[in-house]
Amino acid sequence: xxxxxxxxxxxxxxxxxxxxxxxxxxxxxxxxxxxxxxxxxxxxxxxxxxxxxxxxxxxxxxxxxxxxxxxxxxxxxxxxxxxxxxxxxxxxxxxxxxxxxxxxxxxxxxxxxxxxxxxxxxxxxxxxxxxxxxxxxxxxxxxxxxxxxxxxxxxxxxxxxxxxxxxxxxxxxxxxxxxxxxxxxxxxxxxxxxxxxxxxxxxxxxxxxxxxxxxxxxxxxxxxxxxxxxxxxxxxxxxxxxxxxxxxxxxxxxxxxxxxxxxxxxxxxxxxxxxxxxxxxxxxxxxxxxxxxxxxxxxxxxxxxxxxxxxxxxxxxxxxxxxxxxxxxxxxxxxxxxxxxxxxxxxxxxxxxxxxxxxxxxxxxxxxxxxxxxxxxxxxxxxxxxxxxxxxxxxxxxxxxxxxxxxxxxxxxxxxxxxxxxxxxxxxxxxxxxxxxxxxxxxxxxxxxxxxxxxxxxxxxxxxxxxxxxxxxxxxx
Amino acid sequence: xxxxxxxxxxxxxxxxxxxxxxxxxxxxxxxxxxxxxxxxxxxxxxxxxxxxxxxxxxxxxxxxxxxxxxxxxxxxxxxxxxxxxxxxxxxxxxxxxxxxxxxxxxxxxxxxxxxxxxxxxxxxxxxxxxxxxxxxxxxxxxxxxxxxxxxxxxxxxxxxxxxxxxxxxxxxxxxxxxxxxxxxxxxxxxxxxxxxxxxxxxxxxxxxxxxxxxxxxxxxxxxxxxxxxxxxxxxxxxxxxxxxxxxxxxxxxxxxxxxxxxxxxxxxxxxxxxxxxxxxxxxxxxxxxxxxxxxxxxxxxxxxxxxxxxxxxxxxxxxxxxxxxxxxxxxxxxxxxxxxxxxxxxxxxxxxxxxxxxxxxxxxxxxxxxxxxxxxxxxxxxxxxxxxxxxxxxxxxxxxxxxxxxx
Numbered sequence: 001x002x003x004x005x006x007x008x009x010x011x012x013x014x015x016x017x018x019x020x021x022x023x024x025x026x027x028x029x030x031x032x033x034x035x036x037x038x039x040x041x042x043x044x045x046x047x048x049x050x051x052x053x054x055x056x057x058x059x060x061x062x063x064x065x066x067x068x069x070x071x072x073x074x075x076x077x078x079x080x081x082x083x084x085x086x087x088x089x090x091x092x093x094x095x096x097x098x099x100x101x102x103x104x105x106x107x108x109x110x111x112x113x114x115x116x117x118x119x120x121x122x123x124x125x126x127x128x129x130x131x132x133x134x135x136x137x138x139x140x141x142x143x144x145x146x147x148x149x150x151x152x153x154x155x156x157x158x159x160x161x162x163x164x165x166x167x168x169x170x171x172x173x174x175x176x177x178x179x180x181x182x183x184x185x186x187x188x189x190x191x192x193x194x195x196x197x198x199x200x201x202x203x204x205x206x207x208x209x210x211x212x213x214x215x216x217x218x219x220x221x222x223x224x225x226x227x228x229x230x231x232x233x234x235x236x237x238x239x240x241x242x243x244x245x246x247x248x249x250x251x252x253x254x255x256x257x258x259x260x261x262x263x264x265x266x267x268x269x270x271x272x273x274x275x276x277x278x279x280x281x282x283x284x285x286x287x288x289x290x291x292x293x294x295x296x297x298x299x300x301x302x303x304x305x306x307x308x309x310x311x312x313x314x315x316x317x318x319x320x321x322x323x324x325x326x327x328x329x330x331x332x333x334x335x336x337x338x339x340x341x342x343x344x345x346x347x348x349x350x351x352x353x354x355x356x357x358x359x360x361x362x363x364x365x366x367x368x369x370x371x372x373x374x375x376x377x378x379x380x381x382x383x384x385x386x387x388x389x390x391x392x393x394x395x396x397x398x399x400x401x402x403x404x405x406x407x408x409x410x411x412x413x414x415x416x417x418x419x420x421x422x423x424x425x426x427x428x429x430x431x432x433x434x435x436x437x438x439x440x441x442x443x444x445x446x447x448x449x450x451x452x453x454x455x456x457x458x459x460x461x462x463x464x465x466x467x468x469x470x471x472x473x474x475x476x477x
Numbered sequence: 478x479x480x481x482x483x484x485x486x487x488x489x490x491x492x493x494x495x496x497x498x499x500x501x502x503x504x505x506x507x508x509x510x511x512x513x514x515x516x517x518x519x520x521x522x523x524x525x526x527x528x529x530x531x532x533x534x535x536x537x538x539x540x541x542x543x544x545x546x547x548x549x550x551x552x553x554x555x556x557x558x559x560x561x562x563x564x565x566x567x568x569x570x571x572x573x574x575x576x577x578x579x580x581x582x583x584x585x586x587x588x589x590x591x592x593x594x595x596x597x598x599x600x601x602x603x604x605x606x607x608x609x610x611x612x613x614x615x616x617x618x619x620x621x622x623x624x625x626x627x628x629x630x631x632x633x634x635x636x637x638x639x640x641x642x643x644x645x646x647x648x649x650x651x652x653x654x655x656x657x658x659x660x661x662x663x664x665x666x667x668x669x670x671x672x673x674x675x676x677x678x679x680x681x682x683x684x685x686x687x688x689x690x691x692x693x694x695x696x697x698x699x700x701x702x703x704x705x706x707x708x709x710x711x712x713x714x715x716x717x718x719x720x721x722x723x724x725x726x727x728x729x730x731x732x733x734x735x736x737x738x739x740x741x742x743x744x745x746x747x748x749x750x751x752x753x754x755x756x757x758x759x760x761x762x763x764x765x766x767x768x769x770x771x772x773x774x775x776x777x778x779x780x781x782x783x784x785x786x787x788x789x790x791x792x793x794x795x796x797x798x799x800x801x802x803x804x805x806x807x808x809x810x811x812x813x814x815x816x817x818x819x820x821x822x823x824x825x826x827x828x829x830x831x832x833x834x835x836x837x838x839x840x841x842x843x844x845x846x847x848x849x850x851x852x853x854x855x856x857x858x859x860x861x862x863x864x865x866x867x868x869x870x871x872x873x874x875x876x877x878x879x880x881x882x883x884x
Contacts, residue, residue, distance in 0.1 A: 084590075085592040085593070085594050095753075117646045123525075125552065135543070135554075136539065137534055138528075139528065139538040140538075140539070141537060142528070142535070143528065144525070144528055144529040145525040145528060145529050146525075146528070147551060147552025147553060147554075148552055148554070149552050279725065309550060311554070312550040312551070313550065313551055329550070332545070332547075332549075332550075333545075333547060333548065333550035334547055334550060335547060335548050335550070336550040338550075
């Protein structure tokens with residue numbers, strides 16, 4: 001019987017690869033430039049490893065797709081505070097990959113101590129990639145009223161204009177100061193952790209594999225920072241000496257959110273055609289506040305996935321994102337004031353339903369019949385949780401589970417999911433993973449969004465100027 | 478594919494519903510006779526209703542079913558209500574704040590997560606709230622009402638455990654703990670976590686008598702006060718009320734015990750707290766919560782209330798059947814051609830107070846007094862008395878009714 005382990009990519013990859021190497025597992029191809037997601041062991045033929053985003057690993061181990069997993073304690077806790085009754089078991093601290101989760105605020109906010117939050121009369125907004133920990137913390141700090149905004153990344157750019165507080169991972173307080181923020185408290189000390197599925201741990205002999213791993217732990221060189229052991233308590237009050245915060249660049253302006261990542265080249269291209277100059281975007285130094293040459297508009301760079309929610313809440317007035325993310329938002333929140341202003345007509349992708357080639361059906365209706373005849377609980381993996389959920393409901397997929405993913409969803413099939421809701425430009429990636437498209441949900445392109453509220457704001461005329469310029473650029477190309 | 482009930486949720490089968498209704502009907506009838514009015518609050522409330530008043534312990538808040546609903550784009554979370562007193566206090570401030578006095582009762586479910594899924598995550602309670610009175614007599618009224626309902630259900634040996642939130646807070650203030658730690662100890666008491674109390678006592682042995690002795694008279698409370706030499710006038714008057722309550726419960730002949738560490742439940746309690754036990758099962762509790770309505774932005778309105786826990790009550794109550802129908806059960810057999818007459822006769826029998834079931838084949842009916850066969854030919858009606866299998870041949874509904882009534 002196979003023993004399956006979920007291994008992290010990203011931050012923890014290098015040390016985890018070193019650990020598994022020293023443990024003598026002989027995993028081929030587990031390296032930073034790994035192109036394969038599935039790994040096999042030369043020494044233990046029953047050992048199967050698969051590379052995931054760290055955030056995916058606790059879910060995969062808890063549902064029993066994997067017997068073991070290695071990921072940061074931060075993601076383990078993020079999962080466990082929400083699902084204390086799950087089948088996830090913390091086995092061992094692996095002592096590397098040390099980092100901390102901080103609750104941080106802008107120096108302008110006046111929230112230097114956790115106790116200062118309790119007395120706040122206004123609702124406190126918290127943006128974080130760790131929404132479960134954020135809620136847990138807010139309840140335990142006894143915040144009177146709070147709103148939590150789950151985000152995909154770039155938390156550090158949110159305060160103070162877009163969130164009062166954030167929870168983010170950092171190497172230490174210094175890094176928080178470098179973002180121009182104050183740490184309010186340390187939420188968690190995180191290190192790489194070995195986790196297991198409860199049933200696997202209770203019923204299977206994993207000792208042969210784990211013995212090598214445990215004895216290899218000491219071979220991993222880790223940098224220990226003696227000053228970071230005050231778990232759960234406020235950090236020493238300190239304000240960055242050179243910290244100066246300006247707010248006039250933002251206040252009274254129309255707020256534009258531009259995407260980070262690979263979408264940037266398209267945005268630069270369309271702005272250029274529209275004759276709009278933008279400086280330091282994409283930024284080589286990690287600057288997320290480029291200057292745009294339109295008076296009355298201030299820009300921040302965030303994840304496109306996060307834009308609809310931010311625009312709905314008036315944290316931004318306009319944003320360049322994808323129609324897929326707008327739909328994802330509106331499926332969940334039909335009363336949201338977000339609206340599409342302009343189709344930018346690039347980044348054209350299809351949102352499709354795909355299954356593995358081995359499944360002998362070719363459309364969604366026969367998949368439903370097939371699944372029912374096999375007594376499956378259909379597992380649907382998607383980055384678009386709400387789109388996938390609506391699709392499953394609309395097609396009466398009966399018993400199904402949505403497995404949220406954070407990228408590389410195509411590699412979930414066939415072992416860790418049965419159906420995929422994913423975007424594709426050419427279908428090549430899907431074909432390479434031996435998948436076939438059985439349905440197309442809709443076509444998505446980049447778009448400019450706003451909210452009904454923002455259009456009524458003073459200074460909103462600049463929005464129509466911006467739209468006109470972009471519209472002309474699109475028509476000309 | 479097997480379809481299952483959601484983990485931690487419960488079905489009520491006919492026998493259980495019988496008990497459920499027995500409890501709610503006794504409760505409802507008593508409350509109406511004591512001049513209370515029934516209200517109902519929604520199942521969903523905003524989460525901030527429960528966080529803003531600072532009135533649920535973190536232990537309880539960490540078990541709420543909170544989520545983002547269809548309007549949740551603003552980040553505003555909603556919860557399946559974890560408690561009913563707070564929503565009723567909201568209802569009062571929203572709709573009834575112009576009243577000086579409101580006596581309200583409700584029958585409602587609450588939701589709290591529980592890891593194993595073996596205990597109920599949805600729980601039912603019957604509760605009453607007396608809003609607008611500071612008098613200790615109001616507290617006694619609530620205890621008396623609760624006990625009356627329980628007696629109607631056949632529970633005579635109910636033990637009352639009394640404690641006092643104000644008293645505990647004062648003791649903790651004198652313990653040398655900082656405010657944060659005092660709150661923590663108070664919350665642990667409410668959550669029933671005695672570990673932290675035992676630790677506190679091992680550090681400060683002089684607190685031992687407060688948390689470990691139990692008294693059966695107001696003299697015990699008077700003895701306790703000697704610990705609190707510098708009590709504020711407000712606390713003194715609260716304790717006087719507490720002594721009064723103990724005295725009057727004694728006069729009324731109720732079985733009570735003062736057990737300071739026995740408080741459980743809600744951080745919104747400010748004064749007297751009581752718990753009701755039968756067969757070692759906690760079946761109810763309540764107390765005074767004078768600060769809750771002001772904390773929700775309402776007027777400075779005192780209040781107290783209680784709730785009976787229906788899930789526990791249903792476990793200890795004996796089974797009774799169809800209490801409301803003392804008259805017999807009749808089964809009617811008919812075919813297509815006699816159906817019209819059959820339905821008509823059934824209606825007239827039901828309005829005379831009988832339970833009438835139709836039988837269209839299958840296994841014969843059990844637990845009935847009469848079987849009536851409705852035919853087309855004279856004699857149209859054949860009535861069989863089950864007790865002696867005797868048959869009567871009748872020709873009209875009037876004859877039938879007369880025969881049944883006279884037997």
